Amino acid sequence: MGGLLMVVAVGAMALGTSALFSATESNDPDSFTAGTVTVGLGAAGTTCNLAGMAPGDSSTGFGSGSASRTPCTYNVKYTGSLPAYVAVDVKVLNGSTSLFTSDPSGLQFKIGASGGVSIVDGTQYTNAAGTATSIVAGTSVDNVLVKTSPATTGDEFTFTVDYALPTAAPNALQGGSATVQLTFHAVQSANQTTSCVAGRQCSTIVWG
Amino acid sequence: MTRSLSLLAVGLLLAVASGTTTIGSVALFSDARTLADTTFSGAVLSPNPIPAPLAVLEGFGVRVEWGKVTSSSGGTVDYEVRRSGSDGSNTGVCADSSSFVHAGTIVSCTDTSVTDGVTFTYTVQPRLARPGATTWTGLVSAASNPVSTARIRYAGAGALVTSVSSGSVSVPYPVGTEQGDLLFLVVETGRNKVPSKPSGWNIVASRSIGGSEDFNLFVAQRIADASGAVMMNVDGRNGGIALRVFRYDVPTGWPTPVPVVTVDQDAASASASLTFAPSPDLVASAAGVAVSLVAIRSTATLDLVQANGWVVRSMTSVTPSTVPLGFAIADAVVSGAGTVPSPTWRQTGTASRWIHWGSAFG
Numbered sequence: 001m002g003g004l005l006m007v008v009a010v011g012a013m014a015l016g017t018s019a020l021f022s023a024t025e026s027n028d029p030d031s032f033t034a035g036t037v038t039v040g041l042g043a044a045g046t047t048c049n050l051a052g053m054a055p056g057d058s059s060t061g062f063g064s065g066s067a068s069r070t071p072c073t074y075n076v077k078y079t080g081s082l083p084a085y086v087a088v089d090v091k092v093l094n095g096s097t098s099l100f101t102s103d104p105s106g107l108q109f110k111i112g113a114s115g116g117v118s119i120v121d122g123t124q125y126t127n128a129a130g131t132a133t134s135i136v137a138g139t140s141v142d143n144v145l146v147k148t149s150p151a152t153t154g155d156e157f158t159f160t161v162d163y164a165l166p167t168a169a170p171n172a173l174q175g176g177s178a179t180v181q182l183t184f185h186a187v188q189s190a191n192q193t194t195s196c197v198a199g200r201q202c203s204t205i206v207w208g
Numbered sequence: 209m210t211r212s213l214s215l216l217a218v219g220l221l222l223a224v225a226s227g228t229t230t231i232g233s234v235a236l237f238s239d240a241r242t243l244a245d246t247t248f249s250g251a252v253l254s255p256n257p258i259p260a261p262l263a264v265l266e267g268f269g270v271r272v273e274w275g276k277v278t279s280s281s282g283g284t285v286d287y288e289v290r291r292s293g294s295d296g297s298n299t300g301v302c303a304d305s306s307s308f309v310h311a312g313t314i315v316s317c318t319d320t321s322v323t324d325g326v327t328f329t330y331t332v333q334p335r336l337a338r339p340g341a342t343t344w345t346g347l348v349s350a351a352s353n354p355v356s357t358a359r360i361r362y363a364g365a366g367a368l369v370t371s372v373s374s375g376s377v378s379v380p381y382p383v384g385t386e387q388g389d390l391l392f393l394v395v396e397t398g399r400n401k402v403p404s405k406p407s408g409w410n411i412v413a414s415r416s417i418g419g420s421e422d423f424n425l426f427v428a429q430r431i432a433d434a435s436g437a438v439m440m441n442v443d444g445r446n447g448g449i450a451l452r453v454f455r456y457d458v459p460t461g462w463p464t465p466v467p468v469v470t471v472d473q474d475a476a477s478a479s480a481s482l483t484f485a486p487s488p489d490l491v492a493s494a495a496g497v498a499v500s501l502v503a504i505r506s507t508a509t510l511d512l513v514q515a516n517g518w519v520v521r522s523m524t525s526v527t528p529s530t531v532p533l534g535f536a537i538a539d540a541v542v543s544g545a546g547t548v549p550s551p552t553w554r555q556t557g558t559a560s561r562w563i564h565w566g567s568a569f570g
Contacts, residue, residue, distance in 0.1 A: 050246075052251045053249065055342045080237070080239065107248055159243065167341035176249070178249075184240065187236050
């Protein structure tokens with residue numbers, strides 16, 4: 001163009017004695033939305049406060065004993081948007097007089113999750129190596145995987161607590177008490193690799 | 209409830225509402241929810257322990273009663289009742305739970321296996337028992353009051369025999385009399401006339417009231433033989449006579465009962481009255497059963513206006529001839545050595561004089 005000055009619509013810029021035409025074009029701003037990992041309550045279950053248990057008392061699903069009491073059920077729902085591994089922590093606490101003895105003489109549980117997954121059987125859980133291990137009162141059993149594959153939005157899980165006080169429960173348990181605490185938790189599955197299976201503790205997942 | 213919410217990012221962290229947890233260079237989204245606690249409690253028995261039971265002599269047995277125990281399990285509570293004897297024995301009694309009598313908040317059972325001459329106390333321990341299951345027990349109660357067993361028990365009266373003439377009469381023993389039982393022959397004559405002593409019997413009382421309202425009370429005692437009746441020569445003329453045998457049962461194998469008082473009560477009232485309280489009280493040297501016999505010249509009803517633990521066992525009223533006759537027998541359990549408070553007898557007719565005999569056997 002040599003000394004030809006061209007007028008362009010987009011404006012002019014003067015440089016020294018010269019004036020330059022220039023133009024810029026802006027894109028729309030970039031936006032990022034994080035996924036979520038959240039858990040919520042499901043349908044109302046049967047919350048239990050079981051008083052006056054005597055040797056031989058059991059819930060209907062325990063498989064032995066009186067089968068005269070109602071199991072306890074707790075429903076939770078995975079509500080996050082990201083696929084997530086879900087697990088449960090189990091903690092048994094004794095009162096001033098123990099009812100849970102970590103052996104066959106005291107309070108027994110069968111805690112199961114949806115899909116036939118066994119979380120606790122009697123007084124034992126299954127560790128990451130697949131070994132049945134006794135629950136110790138006051139010590140939390142963490143990260144028992146509830147489902148092998150990641151949960152997705154809307155997945156519901158039911159935890160059922162069946163229980164029994166064996167016929168051999170000794171007199172020392174009279175007036176004893178125990179509490180079971182279940183904590184359901186989830187962590188995103190993305191960027192995690194694991195070979196864990198449901199019903200066992202899982203330590204290869206970083207639970208956050 | 210939310211444990212953490214974290215973000216997985218490589219080189220880029222995004223702000224999220226509940227915070228970020230970074231593990232090395234990795235952060236993760238996560239969430240947690242603790243569910244409602246499931247609580248369990250073992251059954252308890254209440255009260256625990258039971259207050260000391262009460263032991264009461266009842267015939268040849270001892271009735272033990274205590275307060276009902278309940279279980280928070282709602283199940284039936286059984287009891288273990290144990291007996292300790294002065295002879296060093298310690299025995300479970302009332303082993304069959306069907307022997308327990310439930311009356312409101314009181315439970316009782318009767319120990320019928322007591323033995324002679326021993327002082328017993330009882331304890332009770334509640335048991336939460338289910339078939340095939342460990343029995344949960346409460347604490348053992350404190351011991352009951354001590355009791356000593358009675359050796360005799362009222363078992364009935366024989367047929368009433370009357371006569372208005374002189375001669376021999378047969379007075380039958382009560383139905384069921386067995387050899388070894390303690391028998392009392394009571395004869396009331398409608399005039400001041402002492403009967404003759406029948407063979408084999410011991411006269412324990414024979415007292416008359418003279419005058420215009422004369423009558424006589426004659427009491428004899430023996431250990432039953434196999435004869436089934438006592439033959440007696442009587443004179444029922446001029447007023448009539450009434451005779452009857454009373455039986456006190458003695459358990460097979462127990463010693464022959466003997467008096468446990470040094471001095472019987474044997475008196476007539478000084479004047480006519482509607483009530484009569486024998487005095488002084490009997491003083492027993494050992495446990496047993498005290499017997500009180502009264503006679504009046506009337507067919508009025510006889511009962512106790514003040515029982516003091518006495519029970520009227522039989523009352524007889526008859527007019528064989530011209531004189532109305534009435535007599536009655538009562539007894540009371542004597543739990544051990546000491547004074548036996550007398551009952552106060554009452555009759556419903558017009559005031560009259562009384563003849564009384566009392567003693568105790570163990």
